[in-house]
Amino acid sequence: MTLLKKFIGKFRPNSANKHQTAPLMSTYARIPVRFVRGEGCQLWDDKGNEYLDALGGIAVCFLGHSHKSISAAISDQAQALMHTSNLFEIPEQAKLGQRFCDIAQMDAVFFANSGTEANEAAIKISRRYAHARGIDNPIVLSAEGSFHGRSFGALSATGNTAIKEGFGPLLPGFEHVPYDNLDAIREYSSNKNVVAVMIEPIQGEAGIVIPSNDYLAGLRKICDDNNWLLIVDEIQAGMGRTGRWFAYQHAGIRPDVMTAAKALGNGYPIGACAARGEAARLLNPGAHGTTFGGNPLACKVGLTVIDTIENEGLLEAASELGEFLKAALNQQIGDLDNVVEIRGQGLMLAVELTTAYENLAMQFLELGLVVNITGGAKVIRMLPSALLSKDQCEQIAMTCKRVLDNNRS
DSSP states (O other): OOHHHHHTTTSOTTOHHHHOOSSOOSOOOOOSOOEEEEEBTEEEETTOOEEEESSHHHHTOTTOBSOHHHHHHHHHHHHHOSOOOTTSOOHHHHHHHHHHHHHHTOSEEEEESSHHHHHHHHHHHHHHHHHHTTOSSOEEEEETTOOOOSSHHHHHHOOOSGGGTTOOSOOSSEEEEOTTOHHHHHTTTTOTTEEEEEEOSSBTTTTOBOOOTTHHHHHHHHHHHHTOEEEEEOTTTTTTTTSSSSGGGGGTOOOSEEEEOGGGTTTSOOEEEEEOGGGGGSOOTTSSOOSSTTOHHHHHHHHHHHHHHHHTTHHHHHHHHHHHHHHHHHHHHTTOTTEEEEEESSSOEEEEESSOOTTHHHHHHHTTEEOEEETTTTEEEEOOOTTOOHHHHHHHHHHHHHHHHHTOO
């Protein structure tokens, strides 16, 4: 009996309580596949089945699974020192801080444990920035369809209403405008309470939504004209995924504040909030902190990730492989009547469909491919490793064709 036939109907949203065997809160309607080993772009489950991973832990494993350099860094540092406290100087944190600021063109960085925490730090910077200007009720503009995290500050900034349901009242001080619409931002120019624009350079959770070429540069100008901070959330798009260290670098701009996580740790938890100019000087001792963030082990991993991306030429690889995969997808499925668009930048790709098909992710798993379905269940999202081979790109495209052919009316 196949996985699909065995599990369809048994594991559906809102059914986790009934079938759950472990004492875990029902925050996920988990697909009943248990991965136990990974190497490069491959995963194996507890039954010995092999899968090609085109999701990478949702943009996390940019260097693939079990990369030898990352595993060695974790082992070596764990045997030396894992944690002290930010009450003391941490050499690995100082080294990573310098490297990170160099590649991001920022002045200072705060290391946290996740992207959500990094965004919380960015929001706090915007509030400090406001109060330094005598603004008591600051407003941060963010985009409809955005995703910035699930803590209360990050959730309040998020423009996805569905994930906010049942958690009100959320924090005041956030207003949402259409994405990729500069005029919608300009309309706030006369509002003296606006202090920042918080934006994703590419919207990931919404389905790999790529803005116009002039969007980020336009935002930079509007923020400069109004003395607002430009906060760029690079948590999903950053760390090489689009072919540059950070997606905003394609536009030739620098934000005032930027956040990163995911691929920075290649699976080990770490987040970063970096800033430049005045924004880099607003958090003084006692204004913000973290117990685990910036610990020696996390920072050693972050350093190794940056070195590996640089030494193995993976920025160029991400760009080239992304174009190759997009071309392969276009060749295989570009003319199907249930495909609306194939889009992407670097290794951040999506196939938008005309229809939301049931159990689509499971259908891909049946054929040995790990993807994610998002964007109202009409978008196939792919965020593979930069170690992907061209043969694996062809495999992804051919598997997409098989699945979509099976779902055509």
